[in-house]
Structure formats: structure tokens, C-alpha cells
Amino acid sequence: MLSFKWFTFVILFLLALILFGIFYPNIRPQTYDIKLFSVANNTIRSPKTIVDDEKTKEEKQLAAASVAKVYTFDSGLAQNRVSLMDSIFDVAEEVNAEYKNKKHGGKNSSGLQEEKLAKLKEILSENVSGNVTGSISDTSFRALLSATPDELKAARNIVETNVNEALSQKVTENNAAEAKSRVASQIERSGLKAGIRNAASELGQYAIVPNYVYDAKLTEKRRQQARDNVEPVKILQGQVIVQEGHLIDRETYRELQLLGLLKSSGSVKPYIGLALFAFFASGVLYLYTSRMRATEEEKQNRLVMAGLILVIALALMKLAGILTHLEIPGIEYAYPAAMAPLLARILLRDRSAFLLSALLAACASIEFHGDIADTFNAEMVVYALITGTGGILLLPKRPERTRLFQTGIFAALLNVLAVCVIYFLNAGQIVKADFLYTLLFAFLSGILSAVFVMGLQPFFEAAFGILSPIRLVELSNPNHPLLKKILTEAPGTYHHSLMVANLAEAACEAIGANGLLARVGSYYHDIGKTKRPAFFIENQLNVPNPHDRLSPETSRDIIIAHAKDGSETLKKYKLPKAFSDIAEQHHGTTLLQYFYHKAKAQNPDVKEEAFRYPGPKPQTKEAAVINIADSVEAAVRSMNHPTPDDIQNLVGNIVQGRIMDGQFNECDITLKELETVKRTLCETLNGIFHSRIQYPK
Structure with missing residues (x-):
């Protein structure tokens, strides 16, 4: 087991295997045994929408390639190149000034010129960025060192003016030579002496560099934007991949493979x-x-x-x-x-x-x-x-x-x-x-x-053994053989059962239990009384009570037996197990107080356990509610003109007694629910036993 x-x-x-087996044919994709460059035997459509990553990548590359290189104009470059020229002229003036007041030490003018040239190149190498000494000829440097201060000043102004003017416009790699030529031409017409003029021309041409240059970062940024703007290339569900009779080329074969439609590429x-x-x-x-x-x-x-x-x-x-x-x-x-x-x-x-x-x-x-x-x-x-x-x-x-x-x-x-x-x-x-x-x-x-x-x-x-609402409704039919048996053989019990059913249903529905089960279960709960109906007071109409002639022990056995007799009768008629359980449990293990005290008066040694129902105690909320309703209905019916307060006190005492006796210890009914049951029973009983107008005779 x-x-x-x-x-x-x-x-x-x-259950999982059954589910998998049932839907296996539905999720199995249709595949084709197709060779590259063969002819399609039928039209093949895409079974789903899928992103074609390879095509998407190609489209992104094409979009990026279509973006032209981005060039930017460096407006600050003119000032930088003018500052460079300024620095060269400044160093030349400093060297000239230094050697003007310095003793020659017996050196001739040629040796002194070379010393000044070396000093100039040393200072420029240390303090000026760029390979100026390697780019400007020594002849031009000598011309600067041989020029007078006025000549240097004039050369400086001409060079800086022409460089600034040239670099204020776009100079590209393609037109840089043309810009240099224009600067040289302007300096040639300046009226400077030949030596200093040639030096100024070389310096001016050196200062001209492209200021409209390729911007690699901006170009890549725009190309990335172009890539991002490309929508993913999709093969749409239902799209024709290849028409019947058409050749399966490499692109078609790749798409079939991507979709998992080839036998060799099933997913x-x-x-x-x-x-x-x-x-x-x-x-x-x-x-x-x-x-x-x-x-x-x-x-x-x-x-x-x-x-x-x-x-x-x-x-x-x-x-x-x-x-x-x-x-x-x-x-x-x-x-x-x-x-x-x-x-x-x-x-x-x-x-x-x-x-x-x-x-x-x-x-x-x-x-x-x-x-x-x-x-x-x-x-x-x-x-x-x-x-x-x-x-x-x-x-x-x-x-x-x-x-x-x-x-x-x-x-x-x-x-x-x-x-x-x-x-x-x-x-x-x-x-x-x-x-x-x-x-x-x-x-x-x-x-x-x-x-x-x-x-x-x-x-x-x-x-x-399911007790569905439909089955319960069918069992509540008064024409059911057992209900007819109660009605004909124990009419008082039948009426009592109807009253208990009304009370139990209302109370069960108030606490969220199965009210319909409680109602129909109440109809059958006292079926055991049909075996000896005359021994139960509700069926004793204008006849002596037979218990008056019996010993307490005999009366006890007859009364207690109705719970077991009812369960056996319900099983015999193959009624649902819930009904036989209610029949057995509706008295729990409560005490037959009347016969116990009667026996106690005759024999003080009588044990209380001998006069208790055998049980079991109520196992469900429905059985517990019927247990209460059964006692409450019988007790209230025995009262003369009960008032609402009388009913409330009686119901409270019965429920409290059941709790103290441990009758609800084996079911999951709570104290809060028992309070709801008490309130509902009182409301229902007040509606049944309300005061009536006394009509005159």
C-alpha cells in the first residue's frame, strides 16, 4: 500500500506523462528532408516569427557604412599656432639680446652665429612642443638671429597676421598645401629683406596645419546610432520561405535551418x-x-x-x-x-x-x-x-x-x-x-x-462516494423510501427532524459549513428511532410512556441503540457515509441524564460512563451543529411559551455544557463559530416560537 x-x-x-503525450503531436514541428540547390516539392511557410540575427547584423553594418566621416572645425587651433610663432620669435629675441651684451671671447662672427643657433635650438627643444627644430631649417633660424629687432618685429606681425587669417577658415588635408602657398605669397609681398622674408615664409607655412579634421569619436557615435536605429530583421509567421518548384539557394537554406525546418536542425x-x-x-x-x-x-x-x-x-x-x-x-x-x-x-x-x-x-x-x-x-x-x-x-x-x-x-x-x-x-x-x-x-x-x-x-x-449538491437535493425528496418510513412510522420524529434541519442549515451557513449537507443529514439523523418509535417521547401521542414500566438500564439501552440502529439502516440502504456518520455522532458521548439520575436513585454505585452514548464525538462542523440543534429543538419544544431570553439562556447552557463535556474536541469548530451558532439558533428559534395573538372565542 x-x-x-x-x-x-x-x-x-x-498526469504529467498524459499531458505530454496528448500534446506531443501539437508541438512537434514539421521538418523537411531538403538538400542545398534542390527544388522544393511544396510551398514552405514559416511556422513562427523569429529574429534573423545574421540579416540584422548585415543591415546594421550597411547602416553604419552609409554614415560619412564626421569632420570638426578646431577654432582654437589658430590661436595655438600663432602662439607657437610668438614663442619662436620670443626665443630669437632673447638669444639675440643675450649675445649682444656678451663678450665674444675671441670668436669670429661665424662661430658666434653657430653658438647662437645652438642656443636657440636648445631652448626651442626644451620649451616648445612639437619638433620645431626638426621642421624649420637652420637657414631660417640664422636669418632670425641675424635680423634687427625691428625686422623681427615686422616679420612677427606679418607671420602671425597671415597665419591667423589662414586658420580662421577651414583647412583640410586636401587644401592645406594651397593655404600654405597663399601664406607664402602674402609674405613674399611684404617688403621684408630677403633673408628674414624667406625665414618668415617658412615659419608661416610651418604654422599652417589642417583645422578641419576627422572626428573618430563622433563618427563612431553616429554610426552606432545608425546601427541602433535598424529594426531587427524578422521572418514572420506564415511568411513564404520558398515556393513550390523554386530552387533552394543558400539564403533559403539558411532560413529553413534557422527556423528548424530541416531534419538535421530540429530543436x-x-x-x-x-x-x-x-x-x-x-x-x-x-x-x-x-x-x-x-x-x-x-x-x-x-x-x-x-x-x-x-x-x-x-x-x-x-x-x-x-x-x-x-x-x-x-x-x-x-x-x-x-x-x-x-x-x-x-x-x-x-x-x-x-x-x-x-x-x-x-x-x-x-x-x-x-x-x-x-x-x-x-x-x-x-x-x-x-x-x-x-x-x-x-x-x-x-x-x-x-x-x-x-x-x-x-x-x-x-x-x-x-x-x-x-x-x-x-x-x-x-x-x-x-x-x-x-x-x-x-x-x-x-x-x-x-x-x-x-x-x-x-x-x-x-x-x-461524493455527496454533491445535486445528490443531496435528490436525497431531500420526501418521496425517498427512508423519509416516507420516518413519516409513516415515527411522525413525531419526522417533524422533529424537519425542525432540526432548519436550525442546523441556518447555523452551518452562518459559519461557512455545508448547510445543505446539514439539512439533509438532519432529515435522516434519527432514522434509528423507527425501530422502536413508541419509546421516544415525540411519538407518544395520548399513550402511556413505556419507560415507566422499564428499568433505567433497559430504557438506556433502547435510547442509546437508536444512534447505532440509524447508522446501520443508512448503510443498508446504501446512503452516503456522511449520513451514517451524522447518525452515529449526533449525540457524541453525551450523558442520558434522566435515566442516569433515575438509576442513581436506585443504586448510588452506578457509574456515569454506563449511561453515556458510545459516540464517536462529532468529527465535522456539520455533525457538531446537528448535535447542538437536536438538543436545542427538543428542549425548547418542551417549554411553555418560551421568551427570547428563555431561548437564549437555554441555548447558551446547552452549548456551554457540550464544551465543558469535551464533545467538540475532535472536530475543527472554533469558539468564535460556536458563538455564531448560538446567535443563529436563537434567531431561528425566535422566529419559530414567536408570540401569537390570542383570538377571542
Whole structure:
């Protein structure tokens, strides 16, 4: 026998395998055995939208190459070059001034000139940036050193003026020689002596450099902007890759390979994605089960039921998917999307119904993807969610079978509305015939959902012992053999049961318990009294009380036996286990006080335990509420003209007595809920036992 943990693991693993197996054909992409430079046997379209990285890279490169080099005008360069000329003339004047007052030491003029030249070049090398001494000839330097201060001043002004004028305009690599020529020509016409004029001409030409230069950073920035502005090149879903009969060239072959349409390049990603989805769905069901407040047996039953409902829904979905190959417009909308949520709502609980609705909507997007694998059908997600959740909300609280079919009609109309929403939101051209077919199939989906629910529900109830609202409503029918048996054989008990049912239902609904179960369970809780109806006071009409002739012990055995007799009778008639449990538990282990005190008066050694019901104590909230309601109804009925205060005190004493006696220790009812039960019982009893006007005779 598997433990609960392993049982859950096995069920969820099998469910994941079933999910994977069902949708495996849907996500398997169609591949082709195609050779390069062969002829296509059929037209191939892209199954999905994908970014072509290689093409995108090429487009980015072309966009960057189309951006021309960027040149910038350096407005500060003119001042820099003029300052350089200024520095050269300053050094020449300093050297001339230094050697003017210096003794020659017997050197001739030629030796002195060379010494001055060396000094000039040394100072320029140390203090002036750039290779000035290597670029300017020694002849020009000698001319500067031989010139008079006035000649140097005139040369300085002419050079700086022409350089500044030339560099105030754009000088490029291409027209730099022309600019130098213009400067030289201007200096030639300056009227300077030949030697200093030639030196000034050489200095002026040296000072002219391009000021409109290539800006590598700005050029790269603009090229990067051009690359960024290029939209990714995409192969769109449905785009024709190659026409039938056309040659498979290198570009076409590359696109087929990129899309994974070649047998040699199939991707495993879709299979990994499907496996993750299957285990995600199983994980969601596990979380739903693990957080359920129930016994392990009940959790197992609910997990298996949820899994079976899901598998049945998936099988119907697969059938609808196969029928789409008939190419009948809108036939996929005939899938009974509301069936699983409705079944879950009836057999399990609201949360599981919404959970299955969401899971099946996701599954529908995979199943109904058309002829293109690796895609999702968003329209079917919307349709399945609307019809699934709508069916849950439209289902009445107590769904009889006739009202269940009525819910199917409402779901069908909701499906039609959902189709209209989908078609009109698409804002495309509507083909009238296709639209009408789709509406027809959507309406049929709602009817089929109700039919499948009505057909499957009895099998689930029989297999898992489920007590659904529909089953409870059926069991509440007064024509049921056991209810007729109570009515005919123990009419007082029948009336008492009806009163208890009203009280228990109101109290259970006030605390969020199953009010319908409490009502119907109350109808049957005293069925054991039909075995000896005359021994119970509500059935003693104008006849002596038989207990007056019996010993306390005999009376005790008869009274206590009705709980066990009722449970056995309900099991014999194959009524749900919840009813037999209520019959056994509705007195818990309470004390038969009247017969105990009667026996105590006869024999002081009588043990209290001998006059207690065997139990068990109430195990559920419904059984606990019926336990209270049963005692309260009998006690209030025995009072003469009870007032609201009398009723409140009586109910409070009975509930407090049950708490002190530990009768609710084995169920999950709280003290706060017991306060709500007391208040609700008082309100209901006040409505039943209200004061009436005394009419004159």
C-alpha cells in the first residue's frame, strides 16, 4: 500500500506523462528532408516569427557604412599656432639680446652665429612642443638671429597676421598645401629683406596645419546610432520561405535551418517547454491538494477526481482538435469547455473549478494552434476562460439536474457572446457563413457541457462516494423510501427532524459549513428511532410512556441503540457515509441524564460512563451543529411559551455544557463559530416560537 506522499507523486507523474503525450503531436514541428540547390516539392511557410540575427547584423553594418566621416572645425587651433610663432620669435629675441651684451671671447662672427643657433635650438627643444627644430631649417633660424629687432618685429606681425587669417577658415588635408602657398605669397609681398622674408615664409607655412579634421569619436557615435536605429530583421509567421518548384539557394537554406525546418536542425526546445508545462500543471494540482484541510484519504480522492476530470476534458479537447482537420469553420468551438469546471464545482469546490478552468484554457491554446506548430491560439484561451469561469458562476448553489441543463443553456449563450467578442475584437473581415457556423458550434458547446456533466456525475459520485449538491437535493425528496418510513412510522420524529434541519442549515451557513449537507443529514439523523418509535417521547401521542414500566438500564439501552440502529439502516440502504456518520455522532458521548439520575436513585454505585452514548464525538462542523440543534429543538419544544431570553439562556447552557463535556474536541469548530451558532439558533428559534395573538372565542 503506497503512502500518501508516494501515491500523490505517482498520480501527478502519470498526469504529467498524459499531458505530454496528448500534446506531443501539437508541438512537434514539421521538418523537411531538403538538400542545398534542390527544388522544393511544396510551398514552405514559416511556422513562427523569429529574429534573423545574421540579416540584422548585415543591415546594421550597411547602416553604419552609409554614415560619412564626421569632420570638426578646431577654432582654437589658430590661436595655438600663432602662439607657437610668438614663442619662436620670443626665443630669437632673447638669444639675440643675450649675445649682444656678451663678450665674444675671441670668436669670429661665424662661430658666434653657430653658438647662437645652438642656443636657440636648445631652448626651442626644451620649451616648445612639437619638433620645431626638426621642421624649420637652420637657414631660417640664422636669418632670425641675424635680423634687427625691428625686422623681427615686422616679420612677427606679418607671420602671425597671415597665419591667423589662414586658420580662421577651414583647412583640410586636401587644401592645406594651397593655404600654405597663399601664406607664402602674402609674405613674399611684404617688403621684408630677403633673408628674414624667406625665414618668415617658412615659419608661416610651418604654422599652417589642417583645422578641419576627422572626428573618430563622433563618427563612431553616429554610426552606432545608425546601427541602433535598424529594426531587427524578422521572418514572420506564415511568411513564404520558398515556393513550390523554386530552387533552394543558400539564403533559403539558411532560413529553413534557422527556423528548424530541416531534419538535421530540429530543436528540442518545444519538447522541453511542453515537459515543463506538464510538470507545472501537476505542480499546481499538488499545491491545491497539499493545502487542503482534509484527511489523507480525502486528499487522495480529490486529487484522483481532479486528475480524471482533467484527463476527460483533455480527451474531449483532443477529439475536437482532430475534428478541425475536417476544415469545417469554427468546429473547434464545439469543445465543451465548461464541462470540467462545472464538474469540479459540483464535486470538489470553487477554487479547484477555477484552477481547472485556467489549466484547460492554457491547454486549449496548445491544442488549437492550427497547422502551425510552436504557436499558441490566444482566441481559444479567451474562449475557454470565459465559458469555464462563466459556467462556474452561473451554476446555482443547489443545482438540480433540470437546473443543470438550464445552466448549460446559459453557458451556450455565454459562448455565443464570447465568440462575438473574439470576432469583433479582431476587427478583420467577417465571413458570414464561417461566423454563423462558429456561433452554432459555440452554442452546441454549452449544451454538450451540461450533457457530459449530467452523464459523468453519477459515475464520480458512485466511485468516490461524493455527496454533491445535486445528490443531496435528490436525497431531500420526501418521496425517498427512508423519509416516507420516518413519516409513516415515527411522525413525531419526522417533524422533529424537519425542525432540526432548519436550525442546523441556518447555523452551518452562518459559519461557512455545508448547510445543505446539514439539512439533509438532519432529515435522516434519527432514522434509528423507527425501530422502536413508541419509546421516544415525540411519538407518544395520548399513550402511556413505556419507560415507566422499564428499568433505567433497559430504557438506556433502547435510547442509546437508536444512534447505532440509524447508522446501520443508512448503510443498508446504501446512503452516503456522511449520513451514517451524522447518525452515529449526533449525540457524541453525551450523558442520558434522566435515566442516569433515575438509576442513581436506585443504586448510588452506578457509574456515569454506563449511561453515556458510545459516540464517536462529532468529527465535522456539520455533525457538531446537528448535535447542538437536536438538543436545542427538543428542549425548547418542551417549554411553555418560551421568551427570547428563555431561548437564549437555554441555548447558551446547552452549548456551554457540550464544551465543558469535551464533545467538540475532535472536530475543527472554533469558539468564535460556536458563538455564531448560538446567535443563529436563537434567531431561528425566535422566529419559530414567536408570540401569537390570542383570538377571542
